[in-house]
Amino acid sequence: EVQLVESGGVVVQPGGSLRLSCAASGFTFDDYTMHWVRQAPGKGLEWVSLISWDGGSTYYADSVKGRFTISRDNSKNSLYLQMNSLRTEDTALYYCAKDLRPRGWLPIDYWGQGTLVTVSS
Amino acid sequence: DIVMTQTPLSLSVTPGQPASISCKSSQSLLHSDGKTYLYWYLQKPGQSPQLLIYEVSSRFSGVPDRFSGSGSGTDFTLKISRVEAEDVGVYYCMQGIHLSRYTFGQGTKLEIK
Numbered sequence: 001e002v003q004l005v006e007s008g009g010v011v012v013q014p015g016g017s018l019r020l021s022c023a024a025s026g027f028t029f030d031d032y033t034m035h036w037v038r039q040a041p042g043k044g045l046e047w048v049s050l051i052s053w054d055g056g057s058t059y060y061a062d063s064v065k066g067r068f069t070i071s072r073d074n075s076k077n078s079l080y081l082q083m084n085s086l087r088t089e090d091t092a093l094y095y096c097a098k099d100l101r102p103r104g105w106l107p108i109d110y111w112g113q114g115t116l117v118t119v120s121s
Numbered sequence: 122d123i124v125m126t127q128t129p130l131s132l133s134v135t136p137g138q139p140a141s142i143s144c145k146s147s148q149s150l151l152h153s154d155g156k157t158y159l160y161w162y163l164q165k166p167g168q169s170p171q172l173l174i175y176e177v178s179s180r181f182s183g184v185p186d187r188f189s190g191s192g193s194g195t196d197f198t199l200k201i202s203r204v205e206a207e208d209v210g211v212y213y214c215m216q217g218i219h220l221s222r223y224t225f226g227q228g229t230k231l232e233i234k
Contacts, residue, residue, distance in 0.1 A: 044213065044225055044226075044227055044228045045162075045164075045170065045213055045215075045225040045228075046225070047215075047223040047224070047225070050221065059220060059221030060221065061221070062122075095169060095170075100172070100175065100181075105217070105220060106158065106160070106217040106223070107160045107172060107175040107176075107215075107217065108160075108172065109172045109181065110172075111169040111170050111171070112169065113169055114169060
């Protein structure tokens, strides 16, 4: 059974930094592209970032480019999101998600339960 | 970025009746590789999104056959042949034709009458 468990969400002040983690199990982690997708309270879904199965390629939404960094440690079956220069508009539930096919790009098939990041003074 | 527009934004359906959701993209989602990068997700109340349909019309594993997807180019439709109580939630379409420029529709909330 695929499991994605996010952690690291807290309340942080504007301009602050945070690192989210996602522990993956139930599949061959290093075969799959992984994503972060966020959902502001009461709002829709916004794709944030992806990293290829080998970590060699990373992509970001314009809204976070230059501030967020996605990474992975395949030896630990873990995905990360380093978030710097946080803004109030980054407040959201952050989901870790995996691709459907090995060594592919979309669609996302499984999502974690999310970790809540609140940016507030 | 490609804008995804869903209609309606909400619908209330009697159990056993059909339902249909439209999703229109501001650009064609047909890639030069022949695939159309349009997906449908359902977010049930208090849950994470779940994949229903990928590449317009392929049902994901375990998705009941009362769900079907159709369309091409810029116009797409998700149909539920006979709505059940467990189908309540918010339905999102998503496009993925350009790597890293992925966008979702606003969501359509399905309620049961």
